[in-house]
Amino acid sequence: MSEITQTTPGAPDDSSVSGTSILLDQVTKRYPGQPDPAVDGLTLEIPAGRIVMLVGPSGCGKTTTLKMINRLIEPSEGRIVLGGDDVTDMDGDKLRRRIGYVIQAGGLFPHMTVENNVAMVPKMLGWSKDRISKRVDELLELVSLDPALYRARYPKELSGGQQQRVGVARALAADPPVLLMDEPFGAVDPITRQRLQDELLRIQDEVQKTIVCVTHDFDEAVKLGDWIAIFSNGARLVQYDSPERILADPASSFVEDFIGSGAGLKQLTLARVNDVTLAEAVVARFGDDAKQVLDRMDKASHDHAVVVDDRDRPQDWLSRRQLGRMETIPSEADPHLPVVGERATLNDALDTMLVSSAGAALVVGRRDVFRGVIDVQTIMDAITAAHEAAIQDTGHDAPVGINTGSMEQVAGNGKAAGNGQEPDGGPAPDGQEPDGGRSPNGQEPDGGRAPDGQEADGGRS
Numbered sequence: 001m002s003e004i005t006q007t008t009p010g011a012p013d014d015s016s017v018s019g020t021s022i023l024l025d026q027v028t029k030r031y032p033g034q035p036d037p038a039v040d041g042l043t044l045e046i047p048a049g050r051i052v053m054l055v056g057p058s059g060c061g062k063t064t065t066l067k068m069i070n071r072l073i074e075p076s077e078g079r080i081v082l083g084g085d086d087v088t089d090m091d092g093d094k095l096r097r098r099i100g101y102v103i104q105a106g107g108l109f110p111h112m113t114v115e116n117n118v119a120m121v122p123k124m125l126g127w128s129k130d131r132i133s134k135r136v137d138e139l140l141e142l143v144s145l146d147p148a149l150y151r152a153r154y155p156k157e158l159s160g161g162q163q164q165r166v167g168v169a170r171a172l173a174a175d176p177p178v179l180l181m182d183e184p185f186g187a188v189d190p191i192t193r194q195r196l197q198d199e200l201l202r203i204q205d206e207v208q209k210t211i212v213c214v215t216h217d218f219d220e221a222v223k224l225g226d227w228i229a230i231f232s233n234g235a236r237l238v239q240y241d242s243p244e245r246i247l248a249d250p251a252s253s254f255v256e257d258f259i260g261s262g263a264g265l266k267q268l269t270l271a272r273v274n275d276v277t278l279a280e281a282v283v284a285r286f287g288d289d290a291k292q293v294l295d296r297m298d299k300a301s302h303d304h305a306v307v308v309d310d311r312d313r314p315q316d317w318l319s320r321r322q323l324g325r326m327e328t329i330p331s332e333a334d335p336h337l338p339v340v341g342e343r344a345t346l347n348d349a350l351d352t353m354l355v356s357s358a359g360a361a362l363v364v365g366r367r368d369v370f371r372g373v374i375d376v377q378t379i380m381d382a383i384t385a386a387h388e389a390a391i392q393d394t395g396h397d398a399p400v401g402i403n404t405g406s407m408e409q410v411a412g413n414g415k416a417a418g419n420g421q422e423p424d425g426g427p428a429p430d431g432q433e434p435d436g437g438r439s440p441n442g443q444e445p446d447g448g449r450a451p452d453g454q455e456a457d458g459g460r461s
């Protein structure tokens with residue numbers, strides 16, 4: 001990653017390729033009549049196929065940085081390199097066909113149908129009618145809009161969230177390797193925003209683009225970002241690292257203020273239920289003899305038994321006391337069972353537990369099959385473990401981000417930047433950091449795993 005000429009697998013002009021890397025090399029933007037540059041000598045490495053979030057206070061230069069990548073704004077100085085190609089002097093219109101662009105509320109043309117909005121770039125590229133039509137259907141399905149219902153509608157006949165989805169479909173139309181998003185979910189209500197964020201992550205799983213996304217919402221950055229760049233005025237990098245690292249080890253009080261309160265709770269959104277070791281449970285079925293179930297609970301030292309149906313889906317969660325009143329397990333379902341999917345975040349799991357006041361939740365996998373029990377202690381242990389792992393991991397593989405010195409200098413000094421140096425600090429001293437072994441996307445799948453053999457013995461297991 002430290003070689004600026006590095007090309008991602010596949011030629012960048014092959015439109016079937018997913019993301020390509022982006023490099024901003026000492027890029028500066030001065031607006032006429034402004035005393036200070038809006039972007040001040042920024043060098044930023046954006047790895048291929050990852051989501052990089054640009055965050056910072058209003059006016060700090062996020063939008064300017066983003067628009068210099070697709071040259072809606074011309075840099076005053078510096079170079080932009082896309083997948084190894086210097087595109088600084090490339091024709092802007094041509095460049096923008098390789099870069100999808102999504103803005104607030106989708107930025108749709110109001111006088112054009114959904115279909116025509118989505119088809120815009122493919123039409124410019126001279127695709128056949130047939131191919132365009134197929135592509136529009138495919139894209140609308142990708143963003144969870146039924147083509148039969150929506151292709152002929154006009155933007156004003158859509159909700160804000162639907163407009164935003166069409167905006168994403170349009171940006172992806174010609175399958176560009178890069179997607180730029182400027183506060184894409186800023187104009188929708190919190191619930192729709194959450195849904196759109198989840199959807200973007202799902203789409204990204206499928207398409208693996210290089211996504212650069214501007215937000216002023218730190219929680220959104222934590223949720224979406226493989227890497228987060230925190231800017232202060234002049235697009236000066238205060239910290240560029242993984243969400244885990246930024247939460248565990250903020251570079252300065254500026255970052256701390258930006259994170260706001262509850263860094264630990266934010267870490268809960270980074271780990272998923274299937275990252276932690278679940279506790280086993282005594283499982284019973286409709287019609288089972290209650291005494292025998294109680295015997296099995298004695299042997300396992302459990303105070304509760306999970307009742308599942310003939311497809312192993314949890315239906316009820318019975319205490320000793322409840323079982324003591326039964327002869328056999330009745331075929332009843334408790335509509336208020338605290339159930340979470342294994343892909344849910346630990347934050348969602350905690351919510352479920354708190355709402356049910358059970359202190360624990362039942363975890364289900366595919367087709368709602370019962371997998372095990374997660375409890376509050378498991379979650380607390382997982383946060384502690386994730387926090388410690390993030391502190392240990394010194395961001396060795398973090399992409400380069402710096403405001404002074406060229407990329408070559410930085411690369412020559414090893415992976416020096418990108419881990420919280422002050423803007424003027426230059427490259428941090430090298431060779432003092434153990435290799436954290438972080439994967440390039442900063443998402444250690446096991447980062448949130450509790451120590452092995454963790455028994456969830458509190459609550460209702």
Ligand SMILES: Nc1ncnc2c1ncn2[C@@H]1O[C@H](COP(=O)(O)OP(=O)(O)O)[C@@H](O)[C@H]1O
Nearest residue numbers: 031032034038057058059060061062063064065
């Ligand atoms: N067209 C422009 N002309 C002059 N100044 C501008 C222009 N666009 C942005 N700026 C200034 O540049 C700075 C960065 O703006 P911007 O990149 O839009 O910030 P952000 O997206 O982080 O809110 C701000 O001080 C803003 O006022």
Ligand SMILES: [Mg+2]
Nearest residue numbers: 062063064214
């Ligand atoms: Mg902006």
